[in-house]
Every structure is written in C-alpha cells, then in structure tokens.
Amino acid sequence: MNHPQGLHRLPLPGSELLAIEVGNSRLCLLRGDQPLAQVVTEEEGGQPLFRLQEVASGQADGAIRAFCYWHFARSPEHQRLAWRLEVPVDRAVRSGLLIPGSAGLFIAERSLFWQLPDPWLRGAQGNGYPQTMVMSANGRRHPLRAPKARGEVYRRFDARLGSWVSLRTLDIELDLERFNRWQNSPRVLEFWQEGGSLEQHRDYLQKLADDPHTLTLIGCFDDEPFAYFEAYWAKEDRIAPFYAADDYDRGIHMLVGEEKHRGPHKVASWLSALAHYLFLDDSRTRKVVAEPRADNARMIGHMQAQGFYREKEFDFPHKRAALMALGREWFFERCELC
Structure with a gap:
C-alpha cells in the first residue's frame, strides 16, 4: 500500500493528473501539463499559512481546490488549512470550499471539502430533486425518489x-x-x-x-x-x-x-x-x-x-x-x- 505522505502525483477522474513540485516553502501545482499556481507556505502564530502566487487566469478556485485535495489526501490527520488570499474567491466561499475567518484569513475544512460532489460524483444526482410525499403499495409514506442513475x-x-x-x-x-x-x-x-x-x-x-x-x-x-x-x-x-x-x-x-x-x-x-x-x-x-x-x-x-x-x-x-x-x-x- 502506498503511503500518502510520499504523494506528488494524484490522478483526477477523467484523464487529468494533479502534480506537485515541492521546493523550499513553495509548491508548484500543475493539472496535466498546465501550471495552475504557486502555493507558498508560511507560518503565522505557530500555524502553517498558505498563499497563492502566479495563479493562471481564472483558476484561483481550481488551484485552491487542487491543493486542498492533495494536502488532505497526503495528510488525513489534518482537519483544516488556513489561507491568506489576494485573489477573488467568491465562488469558493459560496460553494463551501472556503470559510471566511478572522484577520482576513480563509479556512478550508476537511469535513466540508469531502462533501463537495465535484469531481467524485459522476453524472446526475438526487440532490436537487424536489420533495413531494407519496404512499407505497405497502402503506409507507416517503418522498418520491429521483429516477435511478x-x-x-x-x-x-x-x-x-x-x-x-x-x-x-x-x-x-x-x-x-x-x-x-x-x-x-x-x-x-x-x-x-x-x-x-x-x-x-x-x-x-x-x-x-x-x-x-x-x-x-x-x-x-x-x-x-x-x-x-x-x-x-x-x-x-x-x-x-x-x-x-x-x-x-x-x-x-x-x-x-x-x-x-x-x-x-x-x-x-x-x-x-x-x-x-x-x-x-x-x-x-x-x-x-x-x-x-x-x-x-x-x-x-x-x-x-x-x-x-x-x-x-x-x-x-x-x-x-x-x-x-x-x-x-x-x-x-x-x-x-x-
């Protein structure tokens, strides 16, 4: 069995590959052969803090998501990541990928990250199916279920x-x-x-x-x-x-x-x-x-x-x-x- 701590390449569903090049307090994220961003590691108050640099145009959300995936897969014991960001992250906040914290920080929570359906869930899901109650032939009352996947x-x-x-x-x-x-x-x-x-x-x-x-x-x-x-x-x-x-x-x-x-x-x-x-x-x-x-x-x-x-x-x-x-x-x- 592979130990996640040695993880530098992580396949994504589909044909993409997430690669991490690790340097001194700096990581380079690549999706396929395309650079996503540089992630710089710092410390603040004795805790690790991450910053994005050299972000590919329109890819801030994707870069944060990719780094969180790599970090949480590599370190299952870590429950959250703290970010200081100078790029717009409205989409990441709306999705739950990031939570606004104190002193201008943003927090990525493991418990929220793994609830994001993309990219693990394939095809349609029942999440948006409206609720209406029906009765089964056996006399049980329950929600009408979405069509089967x-x-x-x-x-x-x-x-x-x-x-x-x-x-x-x-x-x-x-x-x-x-x-x-x-x-x-x-x-x-x-x-x-x-x-x-x-x-x-x-x-x-x-x-x-x-x-x-x-x-x-x-x-x-x-x-x-x-x-x-x-x-x-x-x-x-x-x-x-x-x-x-x-x-x-x-x-x-x-x-x-x-x-x-x-x-x-x-x-x-x-x-x-x-x-x-x-x-x-x-x-x-x-x-x-x-x-x-x-x-x-x-x-x-x-x-x-x-x-x-x-x-x-x-x-x-x-x-x-x-x-x-x-x-x-x-x-x-x-x-x-x-």
Whole structure:
C-alpha cells in the first residue's frame, strides 16, 4: 500500500493528473501539463499559512481546490488549512470550499471539502430533486425518489491503496454471470443465502431494477469488478419498522465476490467510497444503515473500523440482524478519505 505522505502525483477522474513540485516553502501545482499556481507556505502564530502566487487566469478556485485535495489526501490527520488570499474567491466561499475567518484569513475544512460532489460524483444526482410525499403499495409514506442513475456514479483515486475505486450501476446482461458466480460461492452463500440458477438471478435482479427504492451497484478497483452492492432507501424498506428511519436514510447490502480483493485495507477503501457516494448523492441523507447477520463478526468489525456503530439487534423473519449505522456528521468530521 502506498503511503500518502510520499504523494506528488494524484490522478483526477477523467484523464487529468494533479502534480506537485515541492521546493523550499513553495509548491508548484500543475493539472496535466498546465501550471495552475504557486502555493507558498508560511507560518503565522505557530500555524502553517498558505498563499497563492502566479495563479493562471481564472483558476484561483481550481488551484485552491487542487491543493486542498492533495494536502488532505497526503495528510488525513489534518482537519483544516488556513489561507491568506489576494485573489477573488467568491465562488469558493459560496460553494463551501472556503470559510471566511478572522484577520482576513480563509479556512478550508476537511469535513466540508469531502462533501463537495465535484469531481467524485459522476453524472446526475438526487440532490436537487424536489420533495413531494407519496404512499407505497405497502402503506409507507416517503418522498418520491429521483429516477435511478445509470452508468458510473462515483470515482476516486485511493492514494493509500494506489488504485481507482469506482461504482457503476449493475447491467443485467453484462453482470449476470459474475453475479451468479459470486452468489453461488460457499463463502457468500453462507450469509446471503441467495444461490440459484442464472434465470433465478436474472429474475432477482430484474425485480430490483423495477423497484424505485433500490439501486444495484458494481464496485470496481482499477475498473475490475469485484463486488456487488444494493443501496436502498430505508423509509420504504423492510428495515423501516425496526428503527426511526429518516426520509433520506440509505441502507446497504454488501458482497465482495472476488477473493483477491478481500482484506481490511480493501474494505476500508470500498466501504468508505460507498458511504461517500451515498452521502454525496443527496445532501439530505443523514445516516447510512446496514443489517448484517448478528453473528457476522468479521463484517461488523470492518464496519465499526469505518465509523459504523452497533445500535441494536433485532429479528427479521430470516435472520437475527445487527443494526449498524453511520452518521453523516461523524463520517465527514472523522473520515480519512485520501
């Protein structure tokens, strides 16, 4: 695994590469082969302070964003950066990238930076979808959901892993065979209990495709599929009677199908990416929940390592479940995305 402290080149979604040339108290930012700005490091009151110099025309916001990304990815323990700026930063302030501070300073907060959807969120998102309440056939009242996304929905370079982690929506024709293989593996079968034929799994996936409350996703490392996820709106789900589900809570079911992509370091990457995507997809989502089998100690341990807490145990008709929950505030204030 790569250590972020040695990071000098950081790929961005698309084809761009962020490069940092480090000199004495000065860093040169390049996006692709184009200079963005010089960043000068100073100290004020014993704290590091950053200034922009030689900013490319109209690129102040992009340069600040790029530097914050590099710094927060390189130093997950740092919670904020202080800037003294002589360039217009209205756009950065309006977006939440910068907060006006005292003595003319501007502050970039890690917890706000990772809530900015660009460039991690790909394509449309549910954030701007207006709210109107509807009733499901099962008698549950909930917001009308935005149309489901299609294609790639999330992409980020994991600097610790040295790999791209991405999420795309499941394509039944493309993914049916691998889904069938994964579900019939003894390890997955023990917990999912969804083994079956190709046709049975086609029916299973088609029902979910037709269900507006569930989004089926394929997780990829460097564009290689390795996992299957179901992201559902908790208010319309069978979990709703077992806790006080908020209108925009999301739930997850998780399956790692490829053996070579197992292990705590891989779980830390994909589980944080999955939670990050769901929190970005709609800023009204306050909590992500899951209900693994209560005796699945390994998965529960992985989840707790990523900030989920065990709220309680309860009985579904088919299993004794542990209710695991991850709060939005905790995730963005304590996460170590890089």
